[in-house]
Amino acid sequence: MSESMQIHEHFQIKWGMVIDVDKCTGCGACQVACQAENNIPPSQQSFDRLRSVHWLYVYKLENGRPYPESDIAYLPRPCMQCGNPSCASVCPVIATTKDEEGGIVSQIYPRCIGCRYCMAACPYHSRVFNWFDPVWPKGMEKTLTPYVSVRPRGVVEKCTFCHHRFQLAKRRARAEGRDPHHLKEDEYIPACAEACPTGAIAFGDLHNPEHKVHQLSRSEHAFRILERLGTEPQVYYLSRRPWVRRQGDNYVQKDQQRGE
Amino acid sequence: MALDRRGFLKFVAGGVIGTGLTPLPWKLTDDISIWTQNWPWIPHIPDGEINSAPALAKLGQPEYGILVSKVKGSPILARGNPNHPLSQGGIDPLAASSVQLLHSPARIRQPMRKKNGAFQAISWEQAIQEIAPKLSGLKGQKNKVACVSGDETSSTNEILAGLLQGLGSEKFFFHPGETTLYHHIWQKIMGGRGHLGFDLPGADLVLSLGPDLLESWGNAVSQQYLFGQGTFRLLYAGPVQNNTAAMASRWIPVHSDALGHLALALAYHILKKRSPPRQNLSGFRQLHRYVRHNYTPLEAQKKTGLEEATIQSLAGELLQARRPLVLPGSLSGSCDVSGFDLYCGFCLNLLLDRLNTAGGMQCIPEPPKVVPGAPSWSKMLSGDLLAELRRIAQGSTEAPELMLFYESNPVYSLPDSKLTRKALEKIPYKVSFSQFMDETAATCDLLLPQHHFLERLDDAFTPFSSAAANYSVGLPVLEPVHSTRSTPDLLLDLSGKLELDLGAESYETLLKEKAGLLDADWGKLTSGGMWRNNTVVSQDRLELWNDRISRMLGQDRERPDKYQVHMVPQTDRRTGSPRTAIPPFGLKTLREEELEQNTFFIRLNRQTARKNGVREGSLVKIVSPEGTCRAKVNLDEGVMTDAVVVPLGFGHTYWDQFSRGKGDNALQLFGIRCESGSGMCHCSTPRVRISKIEAAR
Structure with a gap:
């Protein structure tokens, strides 16, 4: 990646996630917490790649070996909040941008015209389109949170690292007379990280040496998905298993670099 | 111009x-x-002060403290409570959906009476006028009223059992599960005192012989937290690479009917290399002799299917560990475990000297009794519902005139559903306290809906698998959404009408009394805290050998030849619990290889698929001696050859649009097996036959 392409390295704060794949049991608590927090409507069908709205998906990975050499892992996939987001550059109405301190890729629903260019551009399938208006069973709309507006049909949406929690943490810091740009460890964490019972999802400022993600992202076992595309994801994964790290990119047989 | x-x-x-x-x-x-994005039919988000309140998750095992966020007093979401020791801030997907379940379309909104096969809404006064004379008429007649409770930790059980005693009945049963089965083997077969707990936080090596302890066994949330902290090394022995096996340092593939044998094969090496345990164990010599003769390396290899070196290295790890702990139990966190498997696992812990010691099995004292006349907790756990239903169905026991169902859905979640239905049909009058229209409620004559757990005061004493005695209380966090009532308070009212003294005017006074007996701080309990006591019950003389044990060890476990594939049940909290169906947010988390439209998937490896003539995506029929299911095939090399993983939690026929008709209920493949030695009835995991229906993909 040439320096000129690293367009967002000027942020002093870079919110990032480090997910320890070896600790993820695939229990799904993060997915449910994400849906409840972000007013994602329930669906009467199981996961549907085309139609169901989800911001966080847990993939099941297999090492492809026959029994008894098989091994599995679970990989939660939120929005990668790329350093060089391919979605932002293709949006014709500037509904998705990366211009706020912290490096979270925004999604401004009223601006979105539903062209879905961003979905085509995103290599992580992190974005979903509302084909239908959201529906909650009668009475269940009372459980909507005040944090995120409800999106109608025709709008693209995605994980925002629970950006509203960032705003709340900043507001709290300001009220307490502290610098909102120097939040303490765990003062701002997304709903998925908070819900994870094994603590597999660590969250913090990747630039801040006081935050554990700073060190974790530099681990020899850390990797990012499709790193070679140069999107510079702010979500890192950890695994001590080489076969898991290899699945992080589209390595082919003769590649020199094999994720190991 | x-x-x-x-x-x-x-x-x-x-x-x-x-x-x-x-x-x-x-x-x-x-x-x-x-x-243009703000149409009237798009729901508006609320505005107002945001705060949170502690609550106690009670949707079935595991039970632990959570926090409920509220806007202007209305709950919006549930999250983990970092201050509750049983969860440490974690939450499972079912508890995370609990706020949405408040508004589930399956909620029963008011009391209902069945008339001409259909339910009609009635008032609470009418409901009480309906049930009180019926109970009064049966008062004093022996065993004419029965009750099934699916909540093992609530003090409501004391009220229910106390009410039954007052009416002259001892027919109180817990919904069969690990608590009842562990109790049976520990107290009735091995002569143990107290209730077994497992000190996972204190162990440095955990060998799980079947239990999926990171998903469905015991308090999975607490265990997940400990696993994440890396406090113990985890080894898993079982037929499938489930969530626990996938995370474990080592997965030892063993068929489910060989797990008890593996425990005794390990005992062989431990007995050889270790001095006898310090605990006074009656029958140690007989067990020693039995293991020495029947679990030689060659025999062990035959019985477990494992290489001698594997067993030896596993035994070596147990011997080298400072605080090893062996966990026997069910693969699905239910009642699919035999007394033999439990006994063998307990023995292994005893031979390793892991009783009432840090990181070992703990004998937890009984909870104090607050309802005079109610049986002890041990007595309540002694009832065997499966055996009773079998007797009723076969006509060898007279069916009760009236049966109460509290937090239990036996029509859906018991094995051999035909037998359960047949038994229940013989009971003339059935009453359900269920908050949801489940399969059992649908068969009842009267529905007296209980509050959702967030709407009521309730407690939990030492949930299964706890390391020590503990007590938590949950206060209601909102006013009831529907016209429901607190079941314990309703029962106390009814007892007054029946002139029975249950020793308390309200459930609140009863719980306060209990807290007082435990010397627990009520204020701390109701603000999300937990009482804990590390006292253990010492054992006078545990029996490693007696007539029943020798019969249990000697019985034949072979299955008919035409069924060759071992069935492996698997539970996932995303698909609910034995008393809760798939929650609205759970359904969407199911992957494409788990549920497609309304067909669920079974998992088997390529070799098993080839043997049975099926392929990835094939639509198949699974046939067991007890029933049939329809599913699609998902090839998964994490399953042993000749085994098939069948997920539980699907195939509801009632509930709501998020669970009704989604897949088949695999429990209809299970049978009920009553062991001749232990006398314990449990859910058998039969072998099955898989045959292709048609090419689906």
Whole structure:
């Protein structure tokens, strides 16, 4: 990646996630917490790649070996909040941008015209389109949170690292007379990280040496998905298993670099 | 006034500059963009003060403290409570959906009475007028009223059992599960005292012989937290690479019917290399002799299917560990474990000297009794519902005249559903306290809906698998959404009408009394805290060998030849619990290889698929001696050859649109097996036959 392409390295704060794949049991608590927090409507069908709205998906990975050499892992996939987001550059109405301190890729629903260019551009399938208006069973709309507006049909949406929690943490810091740009460890964490019972999802400022993600992202076992595309994801994964790290990119047989 | 060319240009230029300077077009554009996405049918988000309240998750095992966020007093979401020791901030997907379940379309909104096969709404006064005379008429007649409770930790059980005693009945049963089965083997077969707990936080090596302890066994949330902290090394022995096996340092593939044998094969090496345990164990010599003769390396290899070196290395790890702990139990966190498997696992812990010691099995004292006349907890756990239903169905026991169902859905979640239905049909009058229209409630004559757990005061004493005695209380966090009532308070009212003294005027006073007996701080309990006591019950003389044990060890476990594939049940909290169906947010988390439209998937490896003539995506029929299911095939090399993983939690016929008709209920493949030695009835995991219906993909 040439320096000129690293367009967002000027942020002093870079919110990032480090997910320890070896600790993820695939229990799904993060997915449910994400849906409840972000007013994602329930669906009467199981996961549907085309139609169901989800911001966080847990993939099941297999090492492809026959029994008894098989091994599995679970990989939660939120929005990668790329350093060089391919979605932002293709949006014709500037509904998705990366211009706020912290490096979270925004999604401004009223601006979105539903062209879905961003979905085509995103290599992580992190974005979903509302084909239908959201529906909650009668009475269940009372459980909507005040944090995120409800999106109608025709709008693209995605994980925002629970950006509203960032705003709340900043507001709290300001009220307490502290610098909102120097939040303490765990003062701002997304709903998925908070819900994870094994603590597999660590969250913090990747630039801040006081935050554990700073060190974790530099681990020899850390990797990012499709790193070679140069999107510079702010979500890192950890695994001590080489076969898991290899699945992080589209390595082919003769590649020199094999994720190991 | 004439408009000349210059004037016109001035006007246009002025207009352009004016339009550029005024905020009107930008404001209009902004408004249009907002209002074209702000239709009346799009729900609006609430506004107001946000706060949170502690609550106690009670949707079935595991039970632990959570926090409920509220806006203007209305709950919006549930999250983990970092201050509750049983969860440490974690939450499972079912508890995380608990706020949404408040508004589930399956909620029963008011009391209902069945008339001409259909339910009709009635008032609470009418409901009490309906049930009180019936109970009064049965008062004093022996065993004419029975009760099934699916909540093992609540003090409501004392009220229910106390009410039954007052009416002259001892027919109180817990919904069969690990608590009842562990109790049976520990107390009735091995002569143990107290209730078994497992000190996972204190162990440095955990060998799980079957239990999926990171998903469905015991308090999975607490265990997940400990695993994440890396406090113990985890080894898993079982037929499938489930969530626990996937995370474990080592997965030892063993068929489910060989797990008890593996425990005794390990005991062989431990007995060889270790001095006898310090605990006074009656029958140690007989067990020693039995293991020495029947679990030689060659025999062990035959019985477990494992290489001698594997067993030896596993035994070596147990011997080298400072605080090893062996966990026997069910693969699905239910009642699918035999007494033999439990006994063998307990023995292994005893031979390793892991009783009442840090990181070992703990004998937890009984909870104090607050309802006079109610049986002890041990006595309540002694009832064997499966055996009773079998007797009723076969006609060898007279069916009760009236049966109460509290937090239990036996029609859906018991094995051999035909037998359960047959038994229940013989009971003339059935009453359900269920908050949801489940399969059992649908068969009942009277519905007295209980509050959702967030709407009621309730407690939990030492949930299964706890390391020590503990007590938590949950206060209601909102006013009831529907016209429901607190079941314990309703029962106390009814007892007054029946002139029975249950020793408390309200459930609150009863719980306060219990807290007082435990010397627990009520204020701390109701603000999300937990009482804990590390006292253990010492054992006088545990029996490793007696007549029943020798019969249990000697019985034949072979299955008919035409069923060759071992069935492995698997539970996932995303698909609910034995008393809760798939929650609204759970359904969407199911992957494409778990549920497609309304067909669920079974998992088997390529070799098993080849043997049975099926492929990835094939639509198949699974046949067991007890029933049939329809599913699609998902090839998974994490399953042993000749085994098939069948997920539980699907195939509801009632509930709501998020669970009704989604897949088949695999429990209809299970049978009920009553062991001749232990006398314990449990859910058998039969071998099955898989045959292709048609090519689906």
